[in-house]
Amino acid sequence: MKITEKPVAFYPEFARKSGPHKETTHYCPGCGHGNVHKMIAEAMVDLGINERTVFISPVGCSVFGYYYFDCGHMQAAHGRAPAVATGIKRANPEAIVIAYQGDGDLAAIGTAETLHAANRGENITVFFVNNAIYGMTGGQMAPTTLIGQKTATTPRGRIEAQHGNPIRMAEIIATLPATTYVERVAIGDSKHIMKARKAIRKALTNQVENRGYSFVEILSTCPTGWKMDGPDARDWLIEEMIKIFPLGVYKDEADHREGAWHRPVEPFVPAKRDAYLGADEAEAKAEKLSLPAELHCKFAGFGGQGVLTLGLFLAQVGMRADLHASWIPSYGPEMRGGTANCSVNLSERRIGSPLVDRPNLLVVMNQPSLEAFAGQVVEGGVVIVDTSVVENCPELPGRRVVRIPATGIADEVGTPKVANVVLLGAICAATGAFPLAFVEQSLRETVKKKDLVDLNLAALRRGYEHVRDAV
Amino acid sequence: MSRKFMKGNDAIVVGALQAGCRAYYGYPITPASEIAHAASQHFPALGGTFIQAESEVAAINMVYGTAGMGIRTMTASSSPGFSLKQEGLSYIAGAELPCVVVNVSRGGPGLGNIAPEQADYFQVTKGGGHGNYRLIALAPNCAQEMCDLTVLAFDLADTYRNPVCILADGFTGQMMEPVTVPLARPVPFDHTSWCVRGDAETHRNLISSIYLESEDLERHNLKLDEKYRRIARDEVRFEEYRVEDADLIVVAFGIVSRIVYSTVDQAREQGLKVGLLRPITLWPFPSARIAELAARDVRFLSAELSTGQMVEDVRLAVEGRAPVHFYGRCGGMVPGSEELLAEYGKILEGGRS
Known part of the structure; x- marks a missing residue:
């Protein structure tokens, strides 16, 4: 896919990408990641934050997020992005930290990290791209795969009695008191994309203003994994996925929380630590006694x-x-x-x-x-x-x-x-x-x-x- | 210098604070929990970070995040928890991030028990997680070293951009001894060229261990290998006691080295010429020194709290030039002096072949 009119938060040329085509992304035609990337890059430009942003790429198709965004990057182990984000944000609260995760990463292997980072109210932004399938590994069932949906590991379709139900992460996360903002949006047509753009911007603004944990679930397309062409995939997203994953704001307490989630840290000052632990260069004043016997x-x-x-x-x-x-x-x-x-x-x-x-x-x-x-x-x-x-x-x-x-x-x-x-x-x-x-x-x-x-x-x-x- | 009477586990935190560690992430597990207790008290008091993570997996990945910013950070656990950290350690080694991990090892396999063992030797010295990588492994045997080797661990981690493991055991963690608290020094490393701090200066940097092209990944592995060779050449540390004229050289680390140290003089009073070689770095292992000692008429005994792990490295170093014996206890059982003396006697009475 070729991205036209690149926001400046994208690199002018994707030099880290292997192969000859440095101007196009590695995503398949019709894939939603390109849309979502572009909206994030635009928000980074508008907020002027790309130089202080650390973008955490997950394991999955967006593992190569660092090809595109002109910001700091850390690539994380599968599902661990919220823990890595915690380690970044707590060590430097001035950094803007984005955990960008797919459905397998966030809602299967990384469920614990996802819930607990949210439950601590980490002052980070999580973008959850839910396309109801594992893309990179070849179209296996995701925790968000719909009932009846055929995948490489549900050849007869997902069956509730065998595989459980599609998991609704936005709803779950919204129950946690420490979270600030939780919304589910979709791409697929311009009406939905406009709402998604707004949600992404709000989620990043919250972090800039230290309003706390923001979670935006974005329903997205995977024509390759779904074995559809682009238009069919967009239709399926809007007609089928939204039924199971209702759109909307599940929680928004941003107005009450400005600055509330700033957790300051201090630099290492050796003299302060010496004083705290009582370390000094003075000679030991121990009185030396000899023992009659050990x-x-x-x-x-x-x-x-x-x-x-x-x-x-x-x-x-x-x-x-x-x-x-x-x-x-x-x-x-x-x-x-x-x-x-x-x-x-x-x-x-x-x-x-x-x-x-x-x-x-x-x-x-x-x-x-x-x-x-x-x-x-x-x-x-x-x-x-x-x-x-x-x-x-x-x-x-x-x-x-x-x-x-x-x-x-x-x-x-x-x-x-x-x-x-x-x-x-x-x-x-x-x-x-x-x-x-x-x-x-x-x-x-x-x-x-x-x-x-x-x-x-x-x-x-x-x-x-x-x-x-x-x- | 002020001396304080403290537990080995507390001495680790003191060492970490004086080394400039700014963030601690951990999960409770016996017998390592005192480290988290002390960290939860001291790190926030000094403007640092302490988080009790939801899991060992999360804790090591929080370390990954902070280490990626070029900030000194650590975690600590005990054997079952250390197993859970292996994924994170592989990523940290692959991305070449400096950090310190402490394993106050206990009895295994599985849930085992909370008594001391040294059966994590393989896991710590041979990699543990997937892929070609090494941990630098330090084995303290007293409270002062729990502190001092922690300071060293941070320096080695920064020097080589590699995770460093302190492999202790329940004894060295629980034991109290006088500790001279070292002075804190500024951290003499500038990581601007590679770290990602979330600022303009480092925003073009990338922390990653993915190399999609085979040529690139092989090149990365060879680069790591070159680094490990340098570490193996330059960072071997060990201590010897009366090995020069010994007929039997006992190789032991951690708590066992303390017991063996006690027996060396006792053995010599009984006419048994015994010496002690104590690896301080388990990786890199003092193979060259052992090979040198093996060139003369001597026997080796690897004494461990395991069913035989370090003994394999002793054998590799000796390369068949001298007999290598093994004596181990496990499950929390610890050899007493008399038990070891009897073993020395048996080996030396067996005589030369």
Whole structure:
């Protein structure tokens, strides 16, 4: 097909097109895409937007949209144009983004992307060219193929009981509250084309004015796919398709939405990010402490007792002491049985496995944990037991068992929630790994709610003193 | 420098922010969801974009749109979700767009479970989607690397206009360690010549992977291939520990490399001369170095959380010049030190043939 009187939003010559004929389109005679392209190009010129437009070509006959429009182009995977459009518009809200899609692309393989972009109210324009057939792949059934219509995959015609019904996208999309403007138009004769031109212009104007998501469904012809000549195809479009796909405005809230859908973004400012994350070039002021011995610890109990937080407290004490530190919650089959546990390593050397399968420090806050992990403790290791909860705590040959009624002590201090901090105090006393004052300072920095700092410090000291005095 | 104690998954977001990433698109999936949680908090706070997409497919195509504008962008997921992204990755590689994708891999196949596995090695290093393309694949093994390799990933993506994958696992994602937050630097790339920003300067550019004529598509493939050869030559990264005199070189990445690292000294105390070679780039794979090491009297062991994937690359690198053994656990089972030491003993007692 030859396009006469080209709008300037078309390239003067279609240089990207392969083959010798750079002045004609690749579309078949009688195809509706040429009409629709021309109306879009005219609107782009009238609105003065072609240089800031990004046109997304779908998979289908209009995959080569970039042959024609003098604007930015991205070609998208089948059905994904609305997602690609989202990625463009959200990254640069000043770009004018057009998703141009056929019926297979928009209403079959890309239904999810279509509905959700509409449901988010993306400030984009979707042109849906519905010609009731798959053109490029050779005339197969489309989601919009009419009942009785013969295609390459419905040789006996589309049957409701087998293939379902033609899907009405404009009606569906109009139900979504975030959409602004939804209209179905047609080509085929000059009366319909005039309405279509107006709808296309309005849909683009909406975007320029940040009025939100616009969807224009354009009933179009495919003489090749329909196996008709041009005039018959135009007649079939007007006489048959419009019956199933009624024309009209399904939704128009553009008047209430000027500017409402502009979603501004900011450029990347390195200094702002450094400030936000607290990144600086200052020398670390960590106090370097040496460990009497590497600590490979396991903390275990019921969920909610704070064993994971206890591990985290100790690991952060280690980090403050400029040690290598790792914390990892329970893993694999150990996760079963309603117990929570974590592994912590503290070392002056680089830490290999963060998993602790042979701890030299075990802290348990319930009976099942003691039974599960006591046997893994290495010889010479320390086992700290909350005897408020664990009733049966036998001696463990070759291991030092430290008994402390941590939950009871925590109760006395104010709340059983700080039983884990009582145990942190017990760890300090039992292992001698860190001076109490150092751990106190660490807790002051770690505890997020400042009104709870004193409570935590009291719990820490009580746990420390209990073990120190028992020795 | 300030050190913060953070999860590997959070460290990825910190790295992305400091690398100048401006848009994050994702879909919830365990054990990668913390990345989306952190991104939803930080990206909007800094004037960036966060969208919880309707699907993994949509998320990777949103990445395509933003990447096509020459803006740093990323997505993250876990194994089943990463499978869904393959179509988008093929298009992104075909259109030569820079982006970062994170796979905090879990147990498979199918729904599998949420425990750590390394069974996505094939998918990540051999392409995954259709056509001739490669992902640059980085395998962090600690929280600091989750951050630093994310920064590197963005630079590699921009340098080569290619998607870069961070292949982590449930452990490296969930584990907390001290992380020194790197300073943010301006992004030193100008993509005006090819990107489509929706402005006058770039409005004649085209982002596409369609080449209708066979000659054109072959030319495009050869151009990509030339790029992949350059990457294979210039971007191999690995780390070694006591390989120089080793009788057994264990090849391991991610969490397994941490466990193996712990066992090297223990093995030597037992008289077993073991060393560790840890690929940091899974693609390009450190084949040349492995080939060099294979020239002497040595054995290799590929230790993985899979039924044997990376071991194929080790064998290809060794080219039959040394015995290559495999030891793997999967489904979330992880080899302990004693288990690995027993395996080393068995291999080395087997002696030389």
